[in-house]
Amino acid sequence: MMNRKEILDGLRHSPTVDVCVLGGGINGISVFRELALQGVSVLLVEKRDYCSGASAALSRMVHGGLRYLENGEFSLVQESLVERDRLLHNAPHYVAPLPTTVPIFATFSGLANGVVRFLGLTRRPSRRGAVAIKAGLGIYDFLARKRALLPRHQFRGRKSTQKKWPALNPAICGSATYHDAWVSHPERIGIELLRDALSAGANAGALNYATIERADAGEILLHDKLSGEKFPIRSRLVINATGGWIDMANGTLFPADDRPAPLMGGTKGSHLIVDNPALHDLLDGHMIYYENEDGRICILFPYLGKVLVGSTDIRVEDPDAVRCEAEERDYILQSLAFVLPGVRIRPEEIVFQFAGVRPLPASKDSFTGRIPRDHFCTLLEGRDGVPPVLCMIGGKWTTFRSFGELAAEIALEALGRGRRLDTADRAFGGGRAFPKDRSGWIRNLSKSTGLSVDRAAALFKRYGTDAKDVARFIMAGPDHPLPHANYSARELLYLIGKEAVEHLDDLLIRRTTLAITGELSLAMTEAALDLLAAEKDWPELRKAEERSRFLTLMRDRHGVAEATLSARNEQRSELCETTARSG
Template structure:
């Protein structure tokens, strides 16, 4: 695959200042509409002020799901769409997306049977616990919605005795359980990047640049500034798509040069987001209790929580708290306490100690600004809305409001179709059956995949363990990359033999890595998996500094900034990383 350097991408912007569309925001929805428009032959620019998927798109629960509880709000169309998109992702991205058996412990048979209809029609404002009857109804709809293109088994119920036998650590007050299937995603940020990389190979008129910020307007031009090198660009698009999620209102103000103005004038408030926080814990007993399933459970007041295995640890989430600004959100102490308290209700004999919390992460769901008594009643649907003409902008601005990670493709399709209508174009390519990156020609989990991995190991001589790791990270692209890594004299990292020097150099050179945080948090799973140590951080920094030609002072600044952000956003301190040095060394 041809690799464009950052300098080349910026030169394209300078030489072609009149694109059809500029998409502001490189989260999963922005990437999706960028992909959709580029495939229709439009000249499209994607500008992301930070790194791709650095906001809410990197803070998801790692679930690809229909949204079982959304049916209580009457959002049946959303659930139906999400289930369809889930099944498309199982087909189009089998290297990252896989079925996930999900068990719901049930404490009552009839609880919620009266409140659920009231919530559906808006007459009840409080969450309530769902009994077996309500759950059975919801799962029946789940199965009906997917009957024509079913990719996973239908649901089943188990009585008290069977549940206790299968789940001996569950609260003994559980009366029965239901098991159904959704899906999970291993590397969500990589999936977004693979869509960008696909377009680099097939759509020469499409340009995506991270760390490129929208600064405002000047006459008829949109001003963009490269936050790495300082270059400024004046683009004159026919249409701007604001896909900045929880930052949509802030972006509209910035583009309209109203950042410091006392009033927003003709700019309506569009977003009313809620924060979701998660924990990654290393507790062997809890991991063993889960097996290979997710537990989808309710706290005593009815708030839904989840936990499932993730990279050898356990992911626990999430909260749902109204927030006024998306800037700097992190998992607060009371959120951590809430999630651990809810876990004790389901697994009363399993205790999580503070040292077992490896990583925390938070994101702001970009929900529509709505008057709702509880956060759970805010609609989870998605739609597009144009900034009113009274705002006086030199180009129309279409805002992508709402959206779940699961439905990114469908939402991108809707937004692209509205953009095409506005521009007088027409759709010529559909993405519903278009494989993404390494999902192309990659076999589903099972015997065929095992043969594929064995063939990769034999053909390249890299060994079965390394072949499996590359397949999990890159899908079918692992075949080409393994050859490249071997030819480049790949050797294991000293601090983490699971990665090689040639692999890290490839990520830096080919995958838009501009900061150490990009590498450890989004191009790899090193931070979220708890594998990151101080020695590994320094080894990766040395490779990045060499590739970028950084001075020792510049590298020291990068290290300090990365440690500051790890502590502030993920509760990972330098002392924790140093302690992991000893653990890593003791392990061999």
């Protein structure tokens, strides 16, 4: 990525760009990439870290949206299925098929209610029986029939279902299995898309920890949140891709007496990461996609050696204040106990929790599940020196590429520019030149760099074919181990230097999966902080502030106390010793 100082210096000397994209989540990065690859002069501005909001809090599913069929959103489901299949092709290092099993508790339940919901005559959720599920899965298969990358759905009766999953609620009468996909490292996909955009050349620049705002004179000010510096920039068009923050962002761009009507009405979804090996194993690689007793859809599937369980759907007013509350945690655990009544989760087995705001359009619907999940763009005319603002409304993670493409087409038309390349089949990051023989590729990496086969395999799992660049960096200088057997200092230094890491949470929560998998110890936190502080040349006071900031964030937003991290020191130490002996 371009050096932050170089980008800021360039804007001071040449403060005009064609497009300024506000918001560095997955949709903002997507439209930024689309425009950058067309040669448009474009600046991306993100007030926190890239993919640190809703784009870090998704359910880790890459899917068509089976339940959206009830809302009549057939075009969205079809578009999502197309984009799902493209991600399986373009990002095979992070996106993989996921067999998904739906427990069925009745035959005809929900059929009539599903029809009237489809017609808009009721908002009430209801349980879905075998006939309703069969109809939905039939449509799902039909919409994906031309590509047929994944197997068609199948049904199991009560006996065969109980034989395969004996822990399921005994009240079931059968099950259905279909295939969607899951994403292992969604935040890293954002970083790789960003790097792909920046590969276009000097016409593209991106800044995290920065904002833009309207000045009194009608100028747009760029505010570097790290240095505190502000200076004016000019842009022919602003794209507001801030998701749940769209209305708040518009409030900073338009005069107080002439602000647009609210556009967003997001809902909060919370998830838990559970470390329960028995639960992980009984899932047998499947996601269980089930209805809680109140009709709310919940999910449960293996995730990086742990189990992800979610989610809730609650209206929120302040997207900055969202976190998984105690009652949400209780609801998720209750739903798990309903579908798997013999499973009990101890509090200490919840190793991480997260919550995010779904960027849904403004709606007064009393049932949040009926709010449309589709995406569209709204163009607000410029006022008092502020350029036109194109707002990206709605959207789901799976469709980030097509949504970015849509917004880019509108922007290109406004600029009088044409498209010169298509991203539909453009692999990115570690998905480029992805090998059919993964084991052979890993052995070759080990042989060419001198890293052990196990270490090369770990790098390939984390970075795909980009592991080659990481491995070369590791071997190019003196390295030393860290309090985690699978990481070394040079790997973290690579991430700090190449991926715009400015805070400890950027590194430990988003550039790596250490935090979300419950593998982060206090000792590893301190070691990572030492590396980051040295690279940033922080004095001791600044380093202490960063430590406090990170530990507070882990406690308040992710339910992980300092004492928990400290207790993991001994666990990680024992694991490292075991790994060393086995090696």
